[in-house]
Amino acid sequence: MTKRLILIDGSSYLYRAFHALPPLTNADGEPTGALFGIVNMLRATLKEAPDFAAFVVDAPGRTFRDDLYDQYKANRPPMPDELRAQVEPMCTIVEALGFPILRVAGVEADDVIGTLALQAADAGIEVTISTGDKDFAQLVRPRVTLVNTMSGSRMDSDDAVRDKFGVRADQIVDLLALMGDSIDNIPGVPKCGPKTAAKWLTEYESLDGVIANAGNIKGKIGENLREALHQLPLSRDLATIKTDVALDGGPETLILRPRAVDALRVLYTRYGFGQALKDLDAAAGDAGTAPATAAAIAIPAPPSTLDPALSVPGEYETVLTRERLDAWVSQLQAAEEFAFDTETDALDAMRSGLVGLSFAIEPGRAAYIPVGHDYPGAPAQLDRAQVLDALRGVLEDPAKRKLGQHGKYDIHVLRRHGIEVRGYADDTLLESFVLDAGIARHDLDSLAKRHLGMDTIKFEDVAGKGAKQISFSQVAIDDASKYAAEDADITLRLHRVMKPRIEADAGLARVYTDIEMPLVPVLARIEANGVRVDADELRRQSADLSKRMLAAQQKATELAGRTFNLDSPKQLCALLFDELKLPALVKTPKGQPSTNEEALEAIADQHELPRVILEYRGLNKLRSTYTDKLPEMINADTGRVHTSYHQAGAATGRLSSSDPNLQNIPIRTDDGRRIRRAFVAPPGRKLIACDYSQIELRIMAHLSGDPGLVRAFESGVDIHRATAAEVFGRPLDEVSGNERRAAKAINFGLMYGMSAFGLARNLGIGRGEAQDYIALYFSRYPGVRDFMDRTREQARATGHVETVFGRRLTLDFIQKGNASQRAGAERAAINAPMQGTAADIIKRAMITIDGWISAHAERAKMILQVHDELVFEADLDFVDTLLAEVVSRMTSAAELRVPLVVDSGVGDNWDEAH
Structure with missing residues (x-):
């Protein structure tokens, strides 16, 4: 019987699965979409029972194609973080399934x-190549078949290849050379698509024939061909699959190993592959299985050493009488600490009504006090005002330790109902964030699963989902009680697990105790203060943006020669790529030409229309996100807009904001600055903006200790001009604008891991020249290079980096993973200490400023935090006092080797003050 070999193009399938499937995650928030696709494909492969099989992936490092052409794959974007996180688990699963994994250096x-x-x-072995990559069509011949398991297509003959590409299999390399490849950056003939290339090869038989007859091909495409003749042989070499690689073993060595069932069970459970797990368990007794190896199951599992006291069943009470309320108040007063939570009828803390409160005093003991369930037939509940009055003493007692999960929301709700929560001591969301800043989810359900191994009642379980979801006030009290009391109970249990871990590490304890927890009430006050916006000014801006959008539409129509819908990706595709024949340089996850911003930017230098479409979209985004939306977000009770700040929004510790997101208002464009003009001071007051100047560069100088960089900051001169003077070896007053721009790009680019290629693209110069710039920089600032090398080494040794104040960012791939993953982790190792330290500094400043400004609450208030900037509102005669106090506190928020500098401004609106 003829034997069969299946060769799986692992690198291709990982990307295809990632882009073809939705962004799935498991219960811990880990991305799983690509893994899901790979696992299903491999399980299907095993059902075919091949005699031999291999999972083949790219090895890290350069290949012979890089030596042929130094721009090979230079345009390929870095692997997305969500995909990078799935590479190592993929390899673990592939090995556990028994597939040999092949990586060969240099190819x-x-x-x-x-x-x-x-x-x-x-x-004489029948070969199936499992791939979605068109390049493999060149290998089709007797006994070699291509199968795309995602689309189900097969190519097993010249006829099948010709049906797909219009040429024979032995002409595929020449077809690829003529077309070029934007993804791999293989130069071809500009504007030569597959139909044109196939037509030429049909007429002239081969690439050599096309080259010999180039003079006979008319029109612009003929000109393009003749201009590209010198590079077509190189393109053919780059597109040719090498078939004589020196390998350690032949096809007969690629024998499937028995599955490691125990390892697969752990892996499938972790990543939520339910059907795969069922099939595995159903076949657990079959032959062809093996125990898990230690390497295969080296993955985190739910805690096995959990304190039994944290695993007790929950006993929850619904409080419906005054007698039971008083009994619970007494227990809260006697408890050393307690967890609390509120249930509301809306998500907006500044508008929602209180429906109930829950409390937990020890693991397993919790209660829910309903006060606002109003569905027909709801049981009688205690009066809301009466309940709040009874609880006021314990909730407002600063000596009584309270804890919550994202408690800032609950603080807002209770403040609006007359309770000023004091003594808020711990927050499990922030405990999780300080311990594991890099994980995706810090919500209660995910934390319960991760730290307690418990599945919790979800909001959707009691309120429904989607269009059928009901308000919590409509949830049956019995169901609401189990859900709400469990929330408080789980919060208390999580705190008992995570707080000791924080206290065991002095650095983490400082970040949590001195920065994150004191910031909670500060942010709550800033959010409650809100900011005034001029709705009429925003409406005028909306009208102006609409006029300019219409002008852009008219210009686009003129350029296209016909009308079309600028908001329709389908119509844009047809116009740009089918009619205008512009190259589709960026593809959608399904492999179709993309019309997103990246795609349009990539072709904007080839036709005016993409640039006009980008202008239209930019105007539309400003209008829909800000000028139209902000007036609708004005709170009817306060007359202000109230954003929400998120302490766990970024792994580096930087704050983010939402509803509205004020961090993303453009600052470098006239339209962005116009929007800031709509953020105004009330009559008799001014807005004051205080912004750290080049804080991350100053932190770089502090961490590196480079004498030249420290000296430049100490002198107070323009840092980019000073850098340019050092790098280019000329006096400060002779530095040109382009030299300063190059120095600025290097200064900031190094902190984000910018390569010579990235700098070259940023400055519009050659890669070699950019590399020379970087080399000159490091020769003048050797301490920076030493710092970067030292930080990478430390990160590899410990698996993490820290800020000046002890905030820690774990780098999962710094010690393992492939070369791309390690490179990304190394870039993060350099950047995270600077971004994180900057975040810590402004948080420390906010805490000290809040302590001072609270005593002057009638005269001034802190109203916004955006990146490295704080914005205040103050009486006219208090502005100078506020400026002096705020700048002093901001500049003394950290002791660095170089001075912290704060730029400030005053105005009637945010733009004037910035």
């Missing part, structure tokens, strides 16, 4: 597959 996975395919075919 690509395509070359390994090509070599094995031809060796096997010559030996």
Whole structure:
């Protein structure tokens, strides 16, 4: 019987699965979409029972194609973080399923597959190459078949290849050379698509024939061909799959190992692959399975050493009488600490009504006090005012330790109902964030699963989901009580698990105790203060933006020669790529031409229309996000807009904001500054903006201790001009604008891991020249290079980096993973200490400023935090006092080797003050 070999193009399928499937995650928030696709494909492969199989992936490092052409794959974007996180688990699962994994240095996975395919075919083995990559069509021949398991398509003959591409299999390399490849950056003939290339090859048989007859091809495409003749042989070499790679073993060595069932069970459970787990368990007794190896199950599991006291069943009470309320108040007063939570009828803390409160005093003991369930037939509940009055003493007692999960929301709700919560001591969301800033989710349900191994009642379980979701006030009290009391109970249990871990690490304890927890009431006050916006000014801006959008539409119509819908991706695709024949340089997850911002920017230098569409979209985004929306967000009770700040919004510790997101208002454009003009001071007051100057560069100088960089900051000169003077070896007053721009790009680019290629693209210069700039920079600032090298080494040794104040960012891939993953982790290792320290500094400043400004609450208030900037509102005669106090506190929020500098301004609106 003929034997079969299946060669799986692992790198191709990982990307295709990632882009083809929705962004799935498991209960811990880990991305799983690509893994899900890969696992299903591999399980299907195993059902075919091949005699031999291999999962082939690219090895890290350069290949011979990089030596042929230094721009090979230079345009390929970095692997998305969500995909990078799935690479190592993918390899673990592949190994547990029994597939040999092949990586060969110096070549690509395509070359390994090509070599094995031809060796096997010559030996009489039937070969199936499982891939979605068109390049493999060049390998189709007797005994070599291509199968795309995602689309179900097969190519097993010249006829099948011709049906797909219009040419024979032996002409595919020439077709690819003529077309070029924007993803791999293979130069081809500009504007030569697959139909044109196939037509030429049909007429002239081969690439050599096309080259020989280039003078006979008319029109612009003929000119393009003749201009590209010198690079077509290189393009053919780059597109040719190598079939003579030196391998350690031949096809017959690629034997499937028995599955590691225990490891697969752990992996499938972790990533939520329910059907795969059922199938595995159903076949657990079959032959062909093996125990898990230690390497295969080296993954985090739910805690196995959990204190039994934190695993007790929950006993929850619904409080419906005054007698039971008084009994619970007494228990709260006697408890050393308690967890609390509020239930409301809306998500907006500044508008929602209180429906109930829950409390937990020890693991398993919790109660829910309903006060606002109003569905027909709801049981009689205690009066809301009466309940709040009874609880006021314990909730407002600063000596009574209280804890919550995202308690800032509950503080807002209770403040609006007459209770000023004091003694808020711990927050499980922030405990989780300080311990594990890099994880995706810090919500209660995810934390319960991660730290307690418990599945909790979800909001959707009691209120429904989607269009059928009801308000919590409509939820049956019995169901609401179980849900709400469990929230308080789980919060208390999580605190008992996480707080000791924080206290065991002095650095983390300082971040949590001195920065994150004291910031909670500060942010609550800023949010409650809100900011006034001029709705009439925003409406005028909306009208102006609409006129300019119409002008852009008219210009686009003129350029296109016909009308079309600028908001329709389908119509844009047809116009840009089918009619105007512009190159589709960026593809959607399904492989279709994209019309997103990146795609339009990529072709904006080839036609005016993409630039006009981008202008239209920019105007539309400002109008829909800000000028139209902000007036609708004015709170009817306060007359102000109230954003929400998120302490766990970024792994580095930087704050983010939402509803509205004020962090993303453009500052470098006239339209962005116009929007800031609508943020205004009330009559008799001014807005004051105080902004740290180049704080991350100053932190770089502090951390690196480079004498030249420290000296530049101490002198007070323009840092970018000073850097340019050092790098280019000329006096400050002779530094040109372009030299300063280059120095600025290097100063900021190094902190974000910018390569010579990125700098070259940023400055519009050659890659070699950009590399020279970077080399000059490091020669003048050797301490910066030493710091970067030292930080990478430390990160590899410890697996994490820290800010000046002890905030920690774990770098999962710094010690493992592939080269791309490690490179990304190394970039983060350099950047995170600076971004994180900047975040810590402004948070420390906010805490000290709040302590001072609270005594002057009638005269001034802190109203906004955006990046490195704080915005205040103050009486006219208090402005100078506020400026002096705020600037003093901001500049003394940290002791660095170089001075902290704060730029400030005063105005009737935010733009004037900035």
